[in-house]
Amino acid sequence: MSEYILDVTDVDKHFGGLRALSDINLRVKEGTVHAIIGPNGAGKSTLLNVIVGRLAPNRGRVLLGDEVLTGKNPYEINQLGVARVFQTPEIFPELSLLQNVMVPALAKRDGEFNLSFLKSLFSEREIRDQAEHMLEDVGLIEHKDHLAGSMSRGDKRRLELAMCLSQRPKLFLLDEPTAGMSRHDTNRTIDLLKRIKERGMTKVIIEHDMHVVFSLADRISVLAQGAIIAEGTPEEVRNNPKVKEAYLGGETV
Numbered sequence: 001m002s003e004y005i006l007d008v009t010d011v012d013k014h015f016g017g018l019r020a021l022s023d024i025n026l027r028v029k030e031g032t033v034h035a036i037i038g039p040n041g042a043g044k045s046t047l048l049n050v051i052v053g054r055l056a057p058n059r060g061r062v063l064l065g066d067e068v069l070t071g072k073n074p075y076e077i078n079q080l081g082v083a084r085v086f087q088t089p090e091i092f093p094e095l096s097l098l099q100n101v102m103v104p105a106l107a108k109r110d111g112e113f114n115l116s117f118l119k120s121l122f123s124e125r126e127i128r129d130q131a132e133h134m135l136e137d138v139g140l141i142e143h144k145d146h147l148a149g150s151m152s153r154g155d156k157r158r159l160e161l162a163m164c165l166s167q168r169p170k171l172f173l174l175d176e177p178t179a180g181m182s183r184h185d186t187n188r189t190i191d192l193l194k195r196i197k198e199r200g201m202t203k204v205i206i207e208h209d210m211h212v213v214f215s216l217a218d219r220i221s222v223l224a225q226g227a228i229i230a231e232g233t234p235e236e237v238r239n240n241p242k243v244k245e246a247y248l249g250g251e252t253v
């Protein structure tokens with residue numbers, strides 16, 4: 001068994017003549033938080049899209065533990081234990097918060113097993129209990145019967161986190177989880193993500209907000225113009241001259 005839960009090797013991704021990713025190597029240890037940072041257009045979202053199977057790389061390979069993800073579709077990759085929250089929350093606006101959190105867990109169950117009717121009813125109660133627990137965790141339990149579409153943007157993002165957590169993913173990918181949130185909501189989300197970390201869930205997080213990155217990350221990879229220019233602990237990355245250079249325009253790391 002590999003010591004890395006995520007192992008990205010020699011990945012290239014081109015869009016026509018544009019090399020959005022070149023020669024990407026990224027290894028993430030189980031139970032850690034790995035941040036990917038870099039200026040706009042560096043290739044961060046493209047890399048996440050390659051990992052989750054939304055984009056096929058032109059070269060290279062992605063492994064989850066010993067399982068090859070390259071060539072599998074997003075649904076198959078999700079079933080193997082990779083969950084992702086998007087920049088724009090993907091929720092079911094016409095369902096209640098509780099129903100939203102139950103959907104991914106039910107889909108996972110139905111994908112994995114062929115349960116008898118009785119067993120399925122029993123398991124549904126478990127899924128409901130678990131969904132309530134997740135809503136409690138993200139601070140939304142008092143709204144569990146409200147329609148998801150009626151919630152604020154920050155609440156929708158926390159709801160999406162709960163939906164992903166209910167799948168108990170092996171690897172959790174977060175694309176700018178605090179984008180558009182107030183400082184108060186951002187701090188609540190950092191606290192939530194820290195609590196998840198204590199449970200040993202591996203996370204890869206793309207984030208522009210350096211307060212979030214330095215609060216959470218064990219290691220950081222820095223992307224610039226499609227290549228990884230630095231990798232290390234937050235302190236190592238903060239002091240790396242190449243990183244300072246990549247953030248020309250006054251943005252400090």
Ligand SMILES: Nc1ncnc2c1ncn2[C@@H]1O[C@H](COP(=O)(O)OP(=O)(O)OP(=O)(O)O)[C@@H](O)[C@H]1O
Pocket residue numbers: 015018020038039040041042043044045046047
């Ligand atoms: N589907 C696509 N077709 C063509 N070019 C694309 C496509 N997706 C991304 N690109 C280009 O690839 C490069 C990397 O984009 P990407 O969105 O991965 O960067 P990013 O680091 O996530 O940026 P941001 O921080 O602004 O979200 C950019 O030049 C972008 O214009």
